[in-house]
Amino acid sequence: MKFSEDTLKQILVGSGFIPEEEFNVAQKNASDLGKDLKDILIFRGLINEKTLSELISKHLSVEHANIKRKTIPDEVLKLIPEKMARNYRMVPFGKEKNRLQIAFENPEDFEALEFAKRQTGLQVIAYYASKEDINKALGQYKRNIKADFDKVIAENVKKASVEKNLEKAAEKLPIIKIFDTLLNYAVAERASDIHIETQQDEVIVRYRIDGALRDIVKLPRGIETALVARIKILSNLKIDEHRIPQDGRHKFTIGEEVIALRISIIPGFFGENVVMRILKETARPLSLEELGISGKGLELLRENITKPHGMILVTGPTGSGKTTTLYSILNILNNIEAKILTIEDPIEYGISRVNQVQINIKTGLTFAAGLRSFLRHDPDIIMVGEIRDQETAEIAIHAALTGHLVLSTLHTNTAAGAVPRFLDMGVEEFLLASTVNIIIAQRLVRKVCNACITKYSPKPDLLKRLSKELDSDFKNQKFYKGKGCEECGNKGYSGRIGIYEVLSVTESVRDLIAQKATSDEIQRKVIAEGMVTMLQDGLDKVSSGSTTIEEVLRVVREG
Numbered sequence: 001m002k003f004s005e006d007t008l009k010q011i012l013v014g015s016g017f018i019p020e021e022e023f024n025v026a027q028k029n030a031s032d033l034g035k036d037l038k039d040i041l042i043f044r045g046l047i048n049e050k051t052l053s054e055l056i057s058k059h060l061s062v063e064h065a066n067i068k069r070k071t072i073p074d075e076v077l078k079l080i081p082e083k084m085a086r087n088y089r090m091v092p093f094g095k096e097k098n099r100l101q102i103a104f105e106n107p108e109d110f111e112a113l114e115f116a117k118r119q120t121g122l123q124v125i126a127y128y129a130s131k132e133d134i135n136k137a138l139g140q141y142k143r144n145i146k147a148d149f150d151k152v153i154a155e156n157v158k159k160a161s162v163e164k165n166l167e168k169a170a171e172k173l174p175i176i177k178i179f180d181t182l183l184n185y186a187v188a189e190r191a192s193d194i195h196i197e198t199q200q201d202e203v204i205v206r207y208r209i210d211g212a213l214r215d216i217v218k219l220p221r222g223i224e225t226a227l228v229a230r231i232k233i234l235s236n237l238k239i240d241e242h243r244i245p246q247d248g249r250h251k252f253t254i255g256e257e258v259i260a261l262r263i264s265i266i267p268g269f270f271g272e273n274v275v276m277r278i279l280k281e282t283a284r285p286l287s288l289e290e291l292g293i294s295g296k297g298l299e300l301l302r303e304n305i306t307k308p309h310g311m312i313l314v315t316g317p318t319g320s321g322k323t324t325t326l327y328s329i330l331n332i333l334n335n336i337e338a339k340i341l342t343i344e345d346p347i348e349y350g351i352s353r354v355n356q357v358q359i360n361i362k363t364g365l366t367f368a369a370g371l372r373s374f375l376r377h378d379p380d381i382i383m384v385g386e387i388r389d390q391e392t393a394e395i396a397i398h399a400a401l402t403g404h405l406v407l408s409t410l411h412t413n414t415a416a417g418a419v420p421r422f423l424d425m426g427v428e429e430f431l432l433a434s435t436v437n438i439i440i441a442q443r444l445v446r447k448v449c450n451a452c453i454t455k456y457s458p459k460p461d462l463l464k465r466l467s468k469e470l471d472s473d474f475k476n477q478k479f480y481k482g483k484g485c486e487e488c489g490n491k492g493y494s495g496r497i498g499i500y501e502v503l504s505v506t507e508s509v510r511d512l513i514a515q516k517a518t519s520d521e522i523q524r525k526v527i528a529e530g531m532v533t534m535l536q537d538g539l540d541k542v543s544s545g546s547t548t549i550e551e552v553l554r555v556v557r558e559g
Helices: 005-012 020-033 037-043 049-060 082-088 110-120 131-142 145-159 166-170 173-188 223-234 295-305 322-333 367-374 390-401 418-424 429-435 460-470 507-514 519-528 534-543 549-558
Strands: 090-096 099-104 123-128 191-198 202-209 212-220 246-254 257-267 272-280 310-315 340-344 355-358 381-384 405-410 436-448 453-455 480-482 493-504
Touching: 005 020, 005 037, 005 049, 020 037, 037 049, 037 322, 049 123, 049 131, 082 090, 082 110, 082 131, 090 110, 090 131, 099 110, 099 131, 110 123, 131 173, 145 173, 145 212, 166 223, 173 191, 173 212, 173 223, 173 246, 173 257, 191 223, 202 223, 212 223, 223 246, 223 257, 223 272, 295 310, 295 322, 295 436, 295 493, 310 322, 310 390, 322 340, 322 381, 322 405, 322 436, 340 367, 367 381, 367 390, 381 390, 390 405, 390 429, 405 418, 418 429, 418 436, 418 519, 429 436, 429 507, 436 480, 436 534, 436 549, 460 534, 493 519, 493 534, 493 549, 507 519, 534 549
Parallel strands: 099 123, 310 405, 310 436, 340 355, 340 381, 381 405
Antiparallel strands: 090 099, 191 202, 191 272, 202 212, 246 257, 257 272, 436 493, 453 480
8 A cells, every 4th residue: 555655654653763854864765766665664664564564453433464484374365365475465364264365465455345245244354464464474375386386397398399499489389388387386485586506317307495406396407408598589589599508587477566687597417407596686675774783783773874984894705685685774874865886796686776896807907997986986885796805805995085985795704804904905904994884794594483382392412502602591591392283394494594793893993904814803892882793683582483593503613
């Protein structure tokens, strides 16, 4: 439901949740950037999604339906056909005798209400749910897609024929159906990547879901040439080139979602292999709180991103969510008064009114070359995808020293480890000490499935080891896990959340940097000053039921 901004102001400012001055700034930013005001309010941390939904429900005089994590019974869901549920933006979620509970994005939609009454013959009780919650709940219509997926793939594999003319083969209906089915199923399963791997006797399709690869289907050899040709045509790649790697992009829509594929094709021993990264372009940027940053770390980060110059560094291994964190920060900083430039490899999401540049090694456009050019474009904020070498590091520090706010990532295991990494690259310690404002280290852990969450007690030897390591008896620590259910594919996990340590570069830390202190010395100092370590942040998320102790230990110790 698209509320007028005056109505939102009446709800939020009138209730005292958001000061009028801050609301007006957010309203101007939304107008300038062409964004939904509700999205701006949420990802800038002025209000969270749950509170906003509850306030809107109160204003509409209906109850708020918390359906985001609710497993809806099939017999209830099927009372409203999926097509009409998507059309009218409503989801049935509960039934008692002749009363049907339905969550609406717009509970005042008379036509939708009347359709639901006629369709079901039941008394409809209307609830309000946010756009995001409705979208997530609508996804439950796809939870039985596996049976349909297997059927469609099997039928079309039989119909597919080997065709020498690749262009003709790629346009044949069975190949189109196989490819479209692979995409739709990947989105329904919340996959982040699709892998198509050509082996000696078969073609294996795998999805990366919650950070782990899973085998999805095996296709017969011969079909891969037409399938890869289909992908090349859609992403404007050379269909007759099989000897060199190729990269491309393709966009498609499912319902109201616009989804971009970042495609990489490489030649292999048995044939070409494909990886397609799935990026939901219409998804609202996550707020810092939604990423999992909380408490003192969140306060420090919010304080430091408002500084006019200096460096904000995010560290962690590949795939730990560093770029997502930087994008969330950029979305907070983005307004028409700031000139923002980014140089990335690759550009994952387009951000309105931000000048984004893709590096191109072949033309000499490296991180260092791009960053050097940026300084002649009068920027206020610069994001560098990654600092890999001395030249990039020195230019980034020079930019931070000359009045720019610089955001970047670095591959180190801890926040304190970023300091010796810079010094190893040849950066002068006194320059580093005077430019870095804050360092964030992070990992991604799998979230416990809310549909099958249960309390449990870990193995005694694990608790004993932890007690010794952290000097704690864990008597009051609560532990949770997912038993495994249909919703999570019997894995016990669904989705991911970050665990963080946020190192503020205080005067005492600057002194240690200037003295070329080791990462261990810096770590001891910041812990003494109150920094919450990644392990402790993980344990806090274990207590809240967000993740398991095994997940936290896996990512912290592997990192």
